Structure formats: C-alpha cells, structure tokens
Amino acid sequence: xxxxxxxxxxxxxxxxxxxxxxxxxxxxxxxxxxxxxxxxxxxxxxxxxxxxxxxxxxxxxxxxxxxxxxxxxxxxxxxxxxxxxxxxxxxxxxxxxxxxxxxxxxxxxxxxxxxxxxxxxxxxxxxxxxxxxxxxxxxxxxxxxxxxxxxxxxxxxxxxxxxxxxxxxxxxxxxxxxxxxxxxxxxxxxxxxxxxxxxxxxxxxxxxxxxxxxxxxxxxxxxxxxxxxxxxxxxxxxxxxxxxxxxxxxxxxxxxxxxxxxxxxxxxxxxxxxxxxxxxxxxxxxxxxxxxxxxxxxxxxxxxxxxxxxxxxxxxxxxxxxxxxxxxxxxxxxxxxxx
Amino acid sequence: xxxxxxxxxxxxxxxxxxxxxxxxxxxxxxxxxxxxxxxxxxxxxxxxxxxxxxxxxxxxxxxxxxxxxxxxxxxxxxxxxxxxxxxxxxxxxxxxxxxxxxxxxxxxxxxxxxxxxxxxxxxxxxxxxxxxxxxxxxxxxxxxxxxxxxxxxxxxxxxxxxxxxxxxxxxxxxxxxxxxxxxxxxxxxxxxxxxxxxxxxxxxxxxxxxxxxxxxxxxxxxxxxxxxxxxxxxxxxxxxxxxxxxxxxxxxxxxxxxxxxxxxxxxxxxxxxxxxxxxxxxxxxxxxxxxxxxxxxxxxxxxxxxxxxxxxxxxxxxxxxxxxxxxxxxxxxxxxxxxxxxxxxxxxxxxxxxxxxxxxxxxxxxxxxxxxxxxxxxxxxxxxxxxxxxxxxxxxxxxxxxxxxxxxxxxxxxxxxxxxxxxxxxxxxxxxxxxxxxxxxxxxxxx
Numbered sequence: 001x002x003x004x005x006x007x008x009x010x011x012x013x014x015x016x017x018x019x020x021x022x023x024x025x026x027x028x029x030x031x032x033x034x035x036x037x038x039x040x041x042x043x044x045x046x047x048x049x050x051x052x053x054x055x056x057x058x059x060x061x062x063x064x065x066x067x068x069x070x071x072x073x074x075x076x077x078x079x080x081x082x083x084x085x086x087x088x089x090x091x092x093x094x095x096x097x098x099x100x101x102x103x104x105x106x107x108x109x110x111x112x113x114x115x116x117x118x119x120x121x122x123x124x125x126x127x128x129x130x131x132x133x134x135x136x137x138x139x140x141x142x143x144x145x146x147x148x149x150x151x152x153x154x155x156x157x158x159x160x161x162x163x164x165x166x167x168x169x170x171x172x173x174x175x176x177x178x179x180x181x182x183x184x185x186x187x188x189x190x191x192x193x194x195x196x197x198x199x200x201x202x203x204x205x206x207x208x209x210x211x212x213x214x215x216x217x218x219x220x221x222x223x224x225x226x227x228x229x230x231x232x233x234x235x236x237x238x239x240x241x242x243x244x245x246x247x248x249x250x251x252x253x254x255x256x257x258x259x260x261x262x263x264x265x266x267x268x269x270x271x272x273x274x275x276x277x278x279x280x281x282x283x284x285x286x287x288x289x290x291x292x293x294x295x296x297x298x299x300x301x302x303x304x305x306x307x308x309x310x311x312x313x314x315x316x317x318x319x320x321x322x323x324x325x326x327x328x329x330x331x332x333x334x335x336x337x338x339x
Numbered sequence: 340x341x342x343x344x345x346x347x348x349x350x351x352x353x354x355x356x357x358x359x360x361x362x363x364x365x366x367x368x369x370x371x372x373x374x375x376x377x378x379x380x381x382x383x384x385x386x387x388x389x390x391x392x393x394x395x396x397x398x399x400x401x402x403x404x405x406x407x408x409x410x411x412x413x414x415x416x417x418x419x420x421x422x423x424x425x426x427x428x429x430x431x432x433x434x435x436x437x438x439x440x441x442x443x444x445x446x447x448x449x450x451x452x453x454x455x456x457x458x459x460x461x462x463x464x465x466x467x468x469x470x471x472x473x474x475x476x477x478x479x480x481x482x483x484x485x486x487x488x489x490x491x492x493x494x495x496x497x498x499x500x501x502x503x504x505x506x507x508x509x510x511x512x513x514x515x516x517x518x519x520x521x522x523x524x525x526x527x528x529x530x531x532x533x534x535x536x537x538x539x540x541x542x543x544x545x546x547x548x549x550x551x552x553x554x555x556x557x558x559x560x561x562x563x564x565x566x567x568x569x570x571x572x573x574x575x576x577x578x579x580x581x582x583x584x585x586x587x588x589x590x591x592x593x594x595x596x597x598x599x600x601x602x603x604x605x606x607x608x609x610x611x612x613x614x615x616x617x618x619x620x621x622x623x624x625x626x627x628x629x630x631x632x633x634x635x636x637x638x639x640x641x642x643x644x645x646x647x648x649x650x651x652x653x654x655x656x657x658x659x660x661x662x663x664x665x666x667x668x669x670x671x672x673x674x675x676x677x678x679x680x681x682x683x684x685x686x687x688x689x690x691x692x693x694x695x696x697x698x699x700x701x702x703x704x705x706x707x708x709x710x711x712x713x714x715x716x717x718x719x720x721x722x723x724x725x726x727x728x729x730x731x732x733x734x735x736x737x738x739x740x741x742x743x744x745x746x747x748x749x750x751x752x753x754x755x756x757x758x759x760x761x762x763x764x765x766x767x768x769x770x771x772x773x774x775x776x777x778x779x780x781x782x783x784x785x786x
Contacts, residue, residue: 042520042521045521046520046521046523046524046525047524047525047528048524150403150405150406151405154405154424154427154767158427224518224520225518225590227518231518231768232412233412233413233515233516233517233518233771234413234767234768234771235767236411236412302520303520303521304519304521304584304588305518305519305588305590306514306517306518306519306585306588306590306591306594307517307518307590307594307768308590308593308594309593309594309766309768309769310427310766310767310768311766312590312593312594
C-alpha cells in the first residue's frame with residue numbers, strides 16, 4: 001500500500017488518520033438521521049405523525065434532543081461509583097465506533113489511487129468484530145452495577161448473560177462465511193462474493209447462517225425484541241436507569257452505532273458488500289443502500305414484535321441458535337471438502 | 340474524586356433485616372427507603388431479606404427486595420409493589436395501595452345525591468358510566484323510581500361503548516407491558532371512536548356525567564345513531580387487525596400461554612370477578628345472572644376461557660368487545676321511543692321550556708337545584724358488571740338530601756388480591772404481564 005511515493009509508513013498513517021476522522025464524523029452525522037428515521041417510521045407504523053415540530057417536517061428534532069441532553073445535568077446517585085459510571089458510556093461508544101473501522105465501503109482503488117474505502121483491512125476482521133462486541137458488554141455491566149440501583153443491577157446482569165449467549169451464536173453463524181471465503185478479513189469476504197470469485201452472495205449458500213446472524217445481531221445490539229437489558233416495562237430502563245444528560249444519550253448513540261455496525265457486517269458478509277451494477281466508483285452507494293435496508297428492518301421489527309422473556313431468550317440462544325449454527329458450520333465444512 | 344460511592348452508613352443494616360414476629364415484618368418506613376440502595380453489596384447485603392423459601396436450612400439464598408412503583412412504567416398508575424426477588428424470580432409480593440386515595444366516598448356524604456354522581460364517576464376512571472350507573476341504581480332503588488325504557492337502552496348503549504373503550508385501553512397498555520408498542524396506538528385509535536360518541540351525546544369525552552337518577556341527562560342528538568353505527572361497522576375489522584398482530588405472533592403466544600394460572604376455586608375464594616374469573620371457565624356475568632337496565636332484552640354470549648392463564652384473559656376480553664358490539668347494535672335497533680328521564684319532577688329537572696310557562700316547574704327546578712331531592716331512609720346495594728368485574732354500590736340514606744354513606748365495592752380492589760397468587764414464583768417479566776392482565780385501575784382501588 002504505497003501512496004504518493006517516498007515514505008510509505010508515514011503516508012499510510014496519515015491516510016489512516018484522515019480515514020478515521022472521516023468515518024467518525026460521518027457516523028456522528030448518520031446517527032441523528034437514523035434516530036429521526038426511526039421516530040418518523042414508528043409514528044407511521046403506529047398511526048401517528050412522529051416528530052414534526054422542530055424544523056421542516058421535524059427534521060431538526062434529533063438536534064433539539066441532543067441539545068437538550070447536552071444541557072442537562074448528569075446526576076449521580078449517592079450509592080453510585082462515580083468514575084465507573086462516567087466511564088461506562090465512553091466504553092460503549094468507543095467499542096461501537098471502533099468496529100466501524102473494518103466495515104468495507106468499497107474496494108481498494110475504487111476512487112482512484114491505492115485508497116481503500118474502509119478504515120482498516122485487518123486480516124482477522126471477524127475476530128476484531130467479535131472482540132469489540134464482547135468488550136461492549138463491559139459498558140452495560142459497569143454502567144449498571146456502578147449506578148448503585150437495583151433496576152440497573154438487574155439490567156446489567158441481563159445484558160451480561162444475553163451478550164455472552166449470543167456472542168457464541170453470532171460467531172458460529174459467521175464461521176460458515178469465513179470458511180467459504182477462506183479468510184477472516186471482511187474485504188476478502190466481500191471480494192469472494194464478487195464476479196472474480198464464485199459470484200454469488202453468501203446469503204444464498206449461507207441462508208441459515210444469515211438468519212442466525214440477524215437474530216443474534218438483534219440480541220447483540222439489544223434492540224427489540226431482545227431489549228431485555230433495558231426492558232422499560234420491567235426494569236424501568238435497565239442498566240441506564242440512573243443515567244441522565246449526555247451520558248444517557250451516549251448509551252443510545254452507541255446502540256444506534258451498534259445497529260449500523262451489525263448492518264454493515266451483514267452487508268459485507270451476506271449481501272455482497274459493495275458489489276452491484278454500475279461502475280466501481282458507485283461501490284459505497286451500494287453498501288450504504290444495503291445497510292439502509294437492514295436499518296429499516298431493525299425499525300420495522302421494533303414496531304411489530306413484543307419482548308421475549310428472559311428464559312425464552314436463553315432457550316433461543318443456547319438450545320436453538322447454537323445447535324443450528326453448529327450444524328450449519330458442519331454442513332458447510334463437509335460441502336466445502338466434497339466439492 | 341472523592342469516593343462517595345461505597346460509604347453508606349452501616350447502622351441501618353440491622354434495621355432492614357427481617358426478624359421474627361408480625362410487628363417486625365416490615366421495618367419502619369425510613370429504613371425501608373434506605374434498604375433500596377445497593378451501597379454495601381460487597382460487605383453485607385443491606386437489602387437482603389432472609390426468607391425461608393423451601394424450608395431448606397442449608398440453602399444459602401440471597402434475596403433482593405425491590406420496590407416496584409409507585410412510579411414504575413408497568414404499574415398502571417401508582418400501585419406500589421414490594422417484591423422479593425431471587426435472581427429474576429419473584430418470590431414474594433406485597434401490594435401497597437393508597438397513593439391516589441382521594442376520599443371520594445367520604446366527599447359524597449357532603450354532596451346532594453345528584454351532585455355525588457360527578458364524584459363517583461372519578462373512581463374507576465376508565466369505566467365512568469358504570470360507576471354512575473351503579474350509584475344511580477342504588478339511589479333509584481331507595482326512591483323506588485322507575486327508569487323509562489328509552490333511558491335504560493341509552494344507558495346500556497353507553498355502558499357497552501364504555502366497556503369497549505375500557506377494554507381497548509387495557510389491550511393497548513397490556514401489550515405495551517409485553518413490549519408490543521404499536522398495539523397501544525392502534526387501540527387508542529379505536530378508543531377515540533368511542534370517546535367521540537361520548538362527546539357528542541354528553542359534551543365530554545371522559546367523566547361525562549351523562550346518567551342521572553331516573554334516566555339520562557339528555558336524549559342522543561340527531562346523527563348520533565348513524566355515527567355509532569359507523570363505529571360499530573369499523574370495529575370488527577380492527578379487532579381482526581389486533582388479532583393478526585398479536586395472536587399470530589409466536590412471541591406473544593409464548594409470553595401469554597400458561598403464565599399466571601390461578602385455579603377457579605382460588606379466585607372464587609378471593610372474591611375475584613370479571614374477565615379474570617371468566618377466563619377460568621366460570622360463566623359468572625351479572626348482566627346474565629342478575630339482569631339490570633333491560634340487559635335481559637339482548638342476545639349475547641358470555642365468553643369464557645378454559646385454563647385461566649394470561650392468554651385466556653386476553654381472549655376473553657377481546658371476545659367481550661365483540662359481544663358488546665352486538666349488544667349496542669341490538670339496543671340501537673330496538674331503541675324505544677319515549678322519555679329519556681323520569682317524569683317525576685321531585686327527582687328530575689323539568690324541561691327547560693316549561694320554566695317559562697309553569698309556576699310548578701319553576702318551583703321544582705329551584706328546589707332541585709338549591710337543595711336536591713330527599714331520599715327516604717333506608718339502605719340499598721346494587722351491583723353491575725363493570726369491565727373489571729362486579730361493581731357494587733352501597734348507599735345509606737337518612738332521609739336528608741345527602742347520602743349518609745356511599746361505599747363502592749370496586750372490582751379492581753378485590754381482584755388485586757389475586758396478584759400474589761398469579762405472580763408468585765414467576766419471572767419478573769411474567770409478573771409484569773400478570774399485572775397487565777389483571778387490569779387494575781388505581782383510582783378505583785384507592786377511591
């Protein structure tokens with residue numbers, strides 16, 4: 001990856017920094033858009049208008065919300081451990097944003113030069129995704145425990161159990177994809193689905209894996225119907241009961257970034273990533289469109305499904321998804337060896 | 340940064356511990372408040388109340404007391420529940436009520452009979468027509484006053500519409516507690532159809548004070564019947580929509596079926612009535628058992644369940660909406676002509692136009708408005724089937740124009756007793772579903 005001549009290491013680092021800033025800035029802008037989209041769509045699903053007061057057709061509502069959250073006091077209960085409570089939202093955001101780095105938006109050189117349209121192309125891409133997904137649960141557990149409230153504590157325990165259970169299923173569901181592509185790098189996985197390789201999106205041969213990934217992905221991001229860690233009817237707000245102000249907002253932002261990450265990984269692993277008709281320069285457009293479809297799906301499900309019970313969640317995770325994912329990996333392995 | 344976290348004073352530790360004897364069953368109020376904190380989790384659990392569950396002396400269990408309410412999203416008002424949890428399992432439930440005690444029953448003693456209607460309507464605030472009806476029935480019994488047939492039919496129509504509105508609100512909030520957020524707005528959309536009708540007939544959407552002693556306040560305006568029929572036409576399709584959203588949803592079925600089962604005998608022993616009892620297969624409905632207000636004229640069925648789980652409770656209420664639609668339709672078809680309120684001028688106000696021509700009417704009007712009507716001494720109890728069960732009203736009259744005592748047997752209050760039987764030893768999520776399916780109205784419980 002030699003850019004502009006002389007010293008490749010320095011140039012690459014510079015480019016990496018620019019990429020990191022661009023990704024972070026873009027995602028920060030996308031989160032309010034998704035927030036608005038969700039509220040508008042939920043409104044439509046539920047026979048109401050959704051936000052329509054701030055700005056034209058309510059377009060500025062997320063900014064008003066963020067402004068409100070920023071200007072609010074970050075209260076801390078007397079029973080809390082303040083520094084832990086403060087650090088939990090940070091972990092939440094950092095782990096979510098870090099995962100974004102590996103989502104490929106286009107091949108190397110799509111926009112000229114040697115520039116790859118992704119943060120980094122790590123050879124252990126999927127492991128990187130799992131690693132940060134696992135780290136994210138520290139945010140919930142720390143935040144919930146350090147709040148010093150029983151509701152937060154219960155929410156934290158729930159999220160710990162939920163994330164660990166579904167981490168296993170999500171890992172096995174992607175193993176089939178990794179075996180077919182012969183690589184853990186997301187860029188290689190996308191390329192394996194292109195015309196150069198077999199030319200088929202992995203959603204077809206890995207359909208079972210795709211379903212498991214989507215179900216587990218909902219659980220990973222704690223979205224309905226798997227929003228048990230913050231199930232409002234039972235635990236008030238779960239792990240973030242005691243949070244207020246922008247710390248509370250950070251948890252929400254992390255959740256939305258997590259949704260984007262899951263959508264991005266699903267796009268790369270199952271829907272052929274940047275592959276689509278038209279010139280190669282359009283690659284990011286296809287990725288964004290596919291991710292957008294996933295985000296819509298997340299919102300649609302939220303409006304439709306009730307919440308699972310804790311034991312049903314565990315049952316689904318360990319007794320349904322895990323054996324299914326294992327079977328999927330076994331069948332994939334056998335087929336790969338035979339053909 | 341100062342370490343403000345883990346230094347909860349230790350002196351409350353002994354106080355929050357449960358000791359033997361009934362007096363020490365609940366620690367003093369302040370200490371109970373403190374026991375909510377998790378402050379000294381790493382040393383000694385302040386909050387842990389040690390209750391022997393299965394009698395196993397060697398079983399080291401740490402229980403957590405959690406304060407559900409009065410401000411909790413799922414307690415449907417200001418119900419406060421002290422729950423003892425073992426992990427996610429609810430081991431003990433203590434409902435604490437009284438957070439919305441308004442003293443309505445006592446206030447009624449200071450009002451003339453016709454003014455008290457406004458008060459009683461505000462008890463069970465989702466079933467205001469029923470409160471007014473049962474109170475008026477008791478007063479009418481004492482007065483030996485006949486209600487004209489048209490008024491009886493109008494009462495039935497409004498009560499059944501109210502039952503539908505109440506069940507719809509229950510459906511929306513109950514589904515919200517299970518996590519199906521969309522259901523709330525769908526149910527409220529149809530509830531608005533009912534409220535529009537109430538607004539048209541009485542000028543108010545809630546607490547209409549439409550029922551009077553001896554009849555109803557006004558005849559229904561022109562166009563009301565057509566509007567009501569339009570609402571009746573819409574409803575079945577909308578109910579099908581709800582069923583498509585909920586009944587064909589595997590998660591909803593799994594959450595509902597075989598949860599919160601209480602045996603019929605136990606419910607009967609607790610005095611539970613209404614959809615909760617009917618869900619166990621007991622066809623007890625006062626509209627059939629002791630017909631009042633012309634309910635005998637209508638053809639309708641009593642939906643009953645089989646198992647008595649949360650799913651049956653849900654199905655029974657949904658079927659009741661369909662039956663109520665039938666009753667309203669029949670009542671509209673057979674709505675008799677005639678007066679809408681009794682012609683007894685001692686009880687009901689004379690028509691406005693008579694005041695200009697009749698001295699008698701003017702005197703009656705003046706007497707009724709200034710001091711109300713006198714009720715002969717005696718006592719009366721009447722009971723009707725409200726959306727939540729048997730709603731009874733006891734009125735004691737001492738011969739004056741004000742009741743000596745008004746007491747309501749509110750179904751929410753009695754039904755709340757079964758919460759322990761429903762929710763004990765179940766997961767928190769099921770327990771919340773049980774509260775939702777119980778359909779408690781705190782305004783009725785506390786009165």
